[in-house]
């Protein structure tokens with residue numbers, strides 16, 4: 001009996017430590033990652049402008065998909081600005097024809113840094129129907145509940161695409177993200 005109780009205690013102890021670690025990882029991963037603006041200049045002086053706001057994840061998958069998408073948009077003719085969500089980033093997005101929000105999924109949600117930024121920026125772009133909005137998430141699960149949770153925030157926005165990149169073949173995902181960029185230029 002004594003050994004059984006020790007065993008149960010050890011199992012609960014391990015589960016508790018695992019839970020603490022997971023909470024720690026998710027909370028660190030969700031934090032804003034600061035100002036990291038990059039600009040891919042357009043080929044013409046009057047190129048249309050796209051802004052990609054992305055939250056970099058723990059590994060490099062989200063960042064990789066972001067840059068492939070940016071490459072497609074840029075090669076299609078857009079001037080593309082990339083940056084992370086956060087207080088440093090203006091919520092005046094009026095100069096952009098296309099705005100992309102991209103984030104990893106943690107426990108069925110996009111990052112809290114992205115949600116906070118979107119809560120500030122989205123009401124300002126609501127009813128700007130000349131601006132296309134694209135949402136993308138990355139993750140391990142083939143379900144997109146993370147977008148459903150944003151519905152209230154998206155009211156009045158011209159959402160042209162919602163995409164989830166599933167961690168898998170790198171080459172295949174690279175092509176899908178690049179092709180999405182090219183496709184968005186044509187819309």
Ligand SMILES: Cc1cc2nc3c(=O)[nH]c(=O)nc-3n(C[C@H](O)[C@H](O)[C@H](O)COP(=O)(O)O)c2cc1C
Pocket residue numbers: 022025026056057058059060061062063104105106107108109138139140141142143167
């Ligand atoms: C703690 C934790 C929770 C996660 N929860 C989900 C989830 O709910 N849905 C999902 O599709 N992927 C989930 N994932 C997988 C991540 O979304 C995936 O690792 C991420 O997209 C990889 O991007 P990155 O390389 O930019 O970090 C989770 C990953 C971690 C570490």
